[in-house]
Amino acid sequence: MVRRRRYWPYIRIGLLALALLAAGYVLYLDLRVRHEFEGRRFALPARIYARPLEVHVGLKVPEDDVVRELRELGYRAVARPDGSGWYVRNGAELEIAVRPFVFWDGPQPARRLRVSFAEGAVSALADAQGAEVALARLEPVPIGGIYPTNNEDRLLVRLSEVPKVLVKELIAVEDRNFYSHWGFDPRGIARALLSLPTGHVQGGSTLTQQLVKNFFLSPERTLRRKAVELVMAVLLELNYSKQEILETYLNEIYLGQDRDRAIHGVGLAAQFYFDKPVQKLTAAESALLVGLVRGPGYYDPYRHPQRALERRNLVLRETRDEGSISAAEYQAARARGLGLNPRPSTGTTPYPAFVDLVHRQLRHDYDEDDLRSEGLRIFSTLDPRVQAAAEHALSDRLAAFDRQGRFGKPGLEGAVVVADPQSGEVQALVGGRDPRYQGFNRALDAERQIGSLFKPAIYLTALQDPSRYTLTTMLDDSKFVWQPPNAEPWRPENYDKQYHGQVPLYLALAHSYNVAAARLGTTLGLDNVFATARKLGIERALPPYPSTLLGAANLTPLEVTQMYQTIASGGFRSPLHAIRDVTTADGHPLKRYPLAVAQAFPPDPMYLLTAGLQDVVREGTAQSLANWLPPLGVAGKTGTTNEQRDAWFAGFTGARVSVVWVGYDDNRPARLLGATAALPVWGQMMAALEPEPVAFPQPEDIEQATIDPQSGLLADSSCPGAIELPFVKGSAPQARAPCAGNPVVDNVKGFFQHLFGH
Amino acid sequence: MRLLLLFAALLAGCAATPPAQTPPPQGSAPVEAAPPASLGVPAAPAAAAPNPAVERLMASARADVAASRLGSAEATLERALRIAPRDASLWQQLARVRLQQGQYQQAESLAARSNTWAGGDNALRAENWNLIAQARDARGDSEGARAAQQNAERYNR
Numbered sequence: 001m002v003r004r005r006r007y008w009p010y011i012r013i014g015l016l017a018l019a020l021l022a023a024g025y026v027l028y029l030d031l032r033v034r035h036e037f038e039g040r041r042f043a044l045p046a047r048i049y050a051r052p053l054e055v056h057v058g059l060k061v062p063e064d065d066v067v068r069e070l071r072e073l074g075y076r077a078v079a080r081p082d083g084s085g086w087y088v089r090n091g092a093e094l095e096i097a098v099r100p101f102v103f104w105d106g107p108q109p110a111r112r113l114r115v116s117f118a119e120g121a122v123s124a125l126a127d128a129q130g131a132e133v134a135l136a137r138l139e140p141v142p143i144g145g146i147y148p149t150n151n152e153d154r155l156l157v158r159l160s161e162v163p164k165v166l167v168k169e170l171i172a173v174e175d176r177n178f179y180s181h182w183g184f185d186p187r188g189i190a191r192a193l194l195s196l197p198t199g200h201v202q203g204g205s206t207l208t209q210q211l212v213k214n215f216f217l218s219p220e221r222t223l224r225r226k227a228v229e230l231v232m233a234v235l236l237e238l239n240y241s242k243q244e245i246l247e248t249y250l251n252e253i254y255l256g257q258d259r260d261r262a263i264h265g266v267g268l269a270a271q272f273y274f275d276k277p278v279q280k281l282t283a284a285e286s287a288l289l290v291g292l293v294r295g296p297g298y299y300d301p302y303r304h305p306q307r308a309l310e311r312r313n314l315v316l317r318e319t320r321d322e323g324s325i326s327a328a329e330y331q332a333a334r335a336r337g338l339g340l341n342p343r344p345s346t347g348t349t350p351y352p353a354f355v356d357l358v359h360r361q362l363r364h365d366y367d368e369d370d371l372r373s374e375g376l377r378i379f380s381t382l383d384p385r386v387q388a389a390a391e392h393a394l395s396d397r398l399a400a401f402d403r404q405g406r407f408g409k410p411g412l413e414g415a416v417v418v419a420d421p422q423s424g425e426v427q428a429l430v431g432g433r434d435p436r437y438q439g440f441n442r443a444l445d446a447e448r449q450i451g452s453l454f455k456p457a458i459y460l461t462a463l464q465d466p467s468r469y470t471l472t473t474m475l476d477d478s479k480f481v482w483q484p485p486n487a488e489p490w491r492p493e494n495y496d497k498q499y500h501g502q503v504p505l506y507l508a509l510a511h512s513y514n515v516a517a518a519r520l521g522t523t524l525g526l527d528n529v530f531a532t533a534r535k536l537g538i539e540r541a542l543p544p545y546p547s548t549l550l551g552a553a554n555l556t557p558l559e560v561t562q563m564y565q566t567i568a569s570g571g572f573r574s575p576l577h578a579i580r581d582v583t584t585a586d587g588h589p590l591k592r593y594p595l596a597v598a599q600a601f602p603p604d605p606m607y608l609l610t611a612g613l614q615d616v617v618r619e620g621t622a623q624s625l626a627n628w629l630p631p632l633g634v635a636g637k638t639g640t641t642n643e644q645r646d647a648w649f650a651g652f653t654g655a656r657v658s659v660v661w662v663g664y665d666d667n668r669p670a671r672l673l674g675a676t677a678a679l680p681v682w683g684q685m686m687a688a689l690e691p692e693p694v695a696f697p698q699p700e701d702i703e704q705a706t707i708d709p710q711s712g713l714l715a716d717s718s719c720p721g722a723i724e725l726p727f728v729k730g731s732a733p734q735a736r737a738p739c740a741g742n743p744v745v746d747n748v749k750g751f752f753q754h755l756f757g758h
Numbered sequence: 759m760r761l762l763l764l765f766a767a768l769l770a771g772c773a774a775t776p777p778a779q780t781p782p783p784q785g786s787a788p789v790e791a792a793p794p795a796s797l798g799v800p801a802a803p804a805a806a807a808p809n810p811a812v813e814r815l816m817a818s819a820r821a822d823v824a825a826s827r828l829g830s831a832e833a834t835l836e837r838a839l840r841i842a843p844r845d846a847s848l849w850q851q852l853a854r855v856r857l858q859q860g861q862y863q864q865a866e867s868l869a870a871r872s873n874t875w876a877g878g879d880n881a882l883r884a885e886n887w888n889l890i891a892q893a894r895d896a897r898g899d900s901e902g903a904r905a906a907q908q909n910a911e912r913y914n915r
Binding site for chain 1: 810815841
């Protein structure tokens with residue numbers, strides 16, 4: 001007794017401390033609940049859009065491709081006189097009801113268009129009344145996003161937008177006493193326990209508890225966690241209204257998986273499963289979504305349609321039993337099919353390689369957290385038509401190699417980059433043979449030797465000095481040994497193991513002679529050639545050895561594309577970029593990525609170099625391009641590296657510059673040439689994209705002369721194989737080739753022709 | 759003497775003829791395969807058929823500039839350039855906007871870009887050199903500005 005009395009005060013203090021501790025903990029939980037619930041805006045992924053299609057008369061685009069883009073946008077091929085988002089095809093005329101869309105430069109209302117096509121181009125554009133329209137912009141196709149770390153995706157909805165029937169169904173199945181309980185529901189728990197053996201649908205947790213579980217807690221199942229969940233649920237109910245809790249629940253709930261993308265909330269689920277806004281969901285459709293709450297994988301309507309249907313019907317029945325829908329409504333809903341959106345799932349993006357590039361460029365300007373949570377709208381430069389052509393060309397050619405059976409497993413890999421030479425906008429990017437695979441992005445990360453793709457930097461260095469070098473300057477392609485001090489001598493060889501003696505510069509380029517190029521490069525000086533390479537856009541430090549002249553430098557396809565962009569634009573370097581504009585979630589402009597050009601070279605040497613690269617295609621290593629493209633003056637360069645580990649082709653038409661790489665990931669010899677492996681990909685792709693001729697305006701200081709390829713001297717009509725080549729004025733050869741006739745006679749003849757001929 | 763003059767005049771006439779007789783632009787014509795082969799397809803003339811879409815955007819950009827909405831003008835001109843990347847006057851307009859935005863290096867490069875597509879339009883070239891002169895001047899390169907000004911005058915003649 002005495003003992004007890006003696007200890008009692010301590011026990012009391014202990015209990016008090018315990019009570020205080022518990023109260024403190026509850027207070028802490030309360031703080032946490034309120035802080036997170038209020039502070040928490042749902043993490044909204046940045047959404048990335050393709051370039052919008054700008055329709056105008058003269059636009060070269062086949063009608064099929066416009067229709068494909070409309071379908072990608074979810075447009076239906078049925079006229080709905082009141083709404084938008086549909087198209088009707090009448091032969092060569094397309095009627096489109098364009099949806100409203102908020103662009104970076106403001107909202108664009110819905111409008112009706114009539115587009116006529118002729119010969120693969122838009123021939124007329126008018127509105128519904130038949131009045132001419134100069135220019136119309138379609139919505140851009142969404143191509144993916146930058147997601148929170150767990151790849152949660154959602155479209156936020158207000159409770160007022162959610163159909164009443166969906167809420168009734170949810171409450172009937174998940175939490176019948178939702179409107180009357182205090183966060184937990186003893187009756188519900190009892191019912192769940194009682195009905196366990198009968199397979200009843202009801203679980204023990206209230207909606208509030210489910211929300212707490214998803215929101216604040218880790219998934220482990222312990223008694224302590226259950227207790228905390230209960231307390232937090234009560235706290236949530238004390239702090240917030242039923243409406244607020246319900247709205248948050250409807251946006252939070254996990255409802256499915258689209259490859260790596262987690263579908264959260266009824267807004268996105270409505271779009272994902274039924275391709276419609278949540279407001280338009282029917283009783284049957286919303287019952288399917290409510291049925292998914294218990295197990296989005298188990299009841300996945302795509303993989304287990306029968307199971308999903310039964311689950312849906314169970315939801316409908318429970319809702320009827322609760323009296324929330326009538327028997328007639330129940331019967332009607334029950335009779336419906338699943339009505340799923342047939343679109344194949346694309347995961348976070350169908351274009352992982354391109355989205356990767358967008359993401360990397362965004363990281364320069366934005367916090368990673370903001371990108372993953374602020375719902376930014378990113379307007380990118382991706383052209384889905386170009387992307388599709390690039391993907392098809394690469395997979396077709398690689399499949400052809402697979403069929404030959406000599407390339408083993410894992411097979412050849414490849415990468416493609418396509419850009420607009422005028423602006424540096426990246427139009428397409430393929431990172432490997434499976435363009436949907438989110439893995440190693442070869443277009444950005446495969447650092448490979450570039451072989452002869454480097455040679456234009458040598459020739460451009462030379463052609464900048466017209467007093468010493470022209471396209472017809474004779475280069476020495478005889479045996480060459482470079483002896484650096486205190487190092488092994490370097491003996492470059494030609495691909496055919498032959499030496500070709502004296503060769504005019506343009507032919508040395510066309511046939512990609514290594515020895516002539518190496519000798520020229522060392523004569524010009526490595527530093528000078530590397531300076532040219534830098535100005536062309538190669539920012540990486542190049543290995544300071546002469547072997548770099550023949551492409552012993554490792555570069556990525558994107559870096560090579562930058563180099564060829566500068567060439568394709570006539571010397572105006574534009575940093576390759578994948579983004580045009582960024583706006584906030586509600587359309588407020590945040591940042592533009594404006595067109596930037598820097599004149600890196602004057603027009604004259606660029607014109608000469610381009611003529612040389614055109615000759616590569618006309619009579620050099622890229623002649624076989626004629627199998628794919630009509631003679632358009634396409635310019636390009638093949639590249640093949642030691643033991644044929646890498647096959648490259650880089651080139652440009654009037655409207656696009658592109659680089660293709662093919663090889664093995666493990667860098668083993670592929671035994672393929674640039675011309676046989678990479679060039680066909682390039683050719684097939686460009687042929688599918690209405691190629692335009694290379695149209696470089698001839699600079700004022702350039703004149704043309706007809707040249708005899710044997711001697712590199714002036715030719716006339718009696719010289720076989722004569723070629724017209726550009727020269728900086730005054731730099732063309734003065735001497736006449738042996739094959740050419742007597743100059744005096746010729747001139748006099750010309751004079752009299754002028755007098756009397758015309 | 760008179761005969762000599764006549765002969766000189768004839769010669770001058772002949773000398774003047776070739777530029778007018780240079781082969782027509784091969785914008786869409788394939789490069790001839792028969793010798794002499796010709797490389798470097800000449801550009802389509804800058805003054806191609808006016809494109810109503812480009813004209814509409816150009817007008818909108820002008821209105822933007824007049825109202826000092828330079829950011830909007832810039833976006834509109836870039837939009838037009840995606841449709842007509844070889845339109846020298848669009849490049850010039852963009853150069854002018856950049857000049858007003860104080861981006862002198864860009865202004866100069868864009869004016870040079872316009873020059874490459876200018877073809878025989880000497881007035882356009884003169885204006886481009888004017889813009890380059892202003893841009894250089896603003897950057898403090900008075901010598902470069904003078905050289906550009908001289909080019910402008912050469913084309914203005």
